[in-house]
Amino acid sequence: MVGIPALTPVVVRIDETISSNRNKPGDRFRISVAEDVRVGNAVVIPAGSAGEGEVIHAAKSGAGGKAGELILAARYVRVGDVEVRLRSFIIGVVGKDHSADALATSFIAGPFAMFVHGGVVVVPRDTQGLAKTATQLQLPSVETKEGEKNESIPD
Amino acid sequence: MNRYLISAGLASLLLMPLAAVSQDGAAAAPAAAAASGNTGTVVFFREKKMMGMAVSFKVRENGVELCKLGSGSFCTVQVPVGKHEFVTQTEAKDVLNLEVESGDTYYVQASISMGVMAGHGNLAPSTKDAFEGMKAKLKDNTGKDLDPPESKDHKK
Numbered sequence: 001m002v003g004i005p006a007l008t009p010v011v012v013r014i015d016e017t018i019s020s021n022r023n024k025p026g027d028r029f030r031i032s033v034a035e036d037v038r039v040g041n042a043v044v045i046p047a048g049s050a051g052e053g054e055v056i057h058a059a060k061s062g063a064g065g066k067a068g069e070l071i072l073a074a075r076y077v078r079v080g081d082v083e084v085r086l087r088s089f090i091i092g093v094v095g096k097d098h099s100a101d102a103l104a105t106s107f108i109a110g111p112f113a114m115f116v117h118g119g120v121v122v123v124p125r126d127t128q129g130l131a132k133t134a135t136q137l138q139l140p141s142v143e144t145k146e147g148e149k150n151e152s153i154p155d
Numbered sequence: 156m157n158r159y160l161i162s163a164g165l166a167s168l169l170l171m172p173l174a175a176v177s178q179d180g181a182a183a184a185p186a187a188a189a190a191s192g193n194t195g196t197v198v199f200f201r202e203k204k205m206m207g208m209a210v211s212f213k214v215r216e217n218g219v220e221l222c223k224l225g226s227g228s229f230c231t232v233q234v235p236v237g238k239h240e241f242v243t244q245t246e247a248k249d250v251l252n253l254e255v256e257s258g259d260t261y262y263v264q265a266s267i268s269m270g271v272m273a274g275h276g277n278l279a280p281s282t283k284d285a286f287e288g289m290k291a292k293l294k295d296n297t298g299k300d301l302d303p304p305e306s307k308d309h310k311k
Contacts, residue, residue: 025252057280066277069279
């Protein structure tokens with residue numbers, strides 16, 4: 001078993017498209033780990049581990065130049081039977097405010113301005129962001145495909 | 156319960172040394188949050204603009220006033236970890252849902268758009284960069300011009 005400190009960074013991929021005009025607070029969406037998480041040389045959370053995120057805030061674009069708004073959170077990813085809780089992935093995005101210059105923002109992941117279309121915020125599938133593990137935990141080391149290949153190479 | 160926690164958070168904010176919240180609101184706040192361990196920091200800010208500059212509005216949660224925002228001002232507020240629903244009401248009501256994690260800082264930009272009489276206040280998620288970019292021109296209004304939490308009058 002390998003100890004994973006709390007607040008270990010985890011690169012997370014959003015596996016479905018989220019829209020400020022279509023989704024509402026409480027909606028769950030699929031996420032997965034985009035890059036292996038390592039402690040030392042050991043892979044503890046392999047890329048591809050699936051989990052779930054939640055829409056925290058969604059506001060439709062509206063009359064009077066009101067921009068769409070979206071805040072997302074990564075909840076957990078599953079590694080074997082263990083649910084690894086995540087935090088600090090909250091992504092807030094605001095669409096184009098027609099009463100002023102365009103404004104697109106996010107709490108942590110930066111480049112969401114490109115996802116704003118006519119005031120509606122659309123976070124496309126495969127968008128990546130950075131989350132952190134919520135608590136300290138112990139996980140078994142997972143062999144990567146690369147590691148397996150290395151082990152199978154004959155002398 | 157939530158109202159009690161907000162009141163407690165607001166009270167602790169008012170008791171903090173002034174330097175901790177006003178010299179470098181966003182930077183100083185996490186240290187305070189980390190110290191308490193179960194709170195996060197929300198920075199509400201409003202850009203200085205001609206449009207709607209005569210109108211100020213308050214940010215509330217469960218009827219408790221957290222911040223009064225005039226044109227070109229900001230407030231730094233400590234809140235308990237968990238889900239929050241921040242509300243501003245001028246001609247129309249606007250709600251921002253936020254989930255606060257321990258020690259994290261969140262930025263909320265307030266603005267006002269055209270209305271029939273007083274305009275529509277809006278709260279939207281924002282970034283540290285957006286806040287830092289205009290902070291020098293903003294007045295720190297943390298804890299100022301607020302009715303006591305006990306007040307029954309929640310209207311502006």
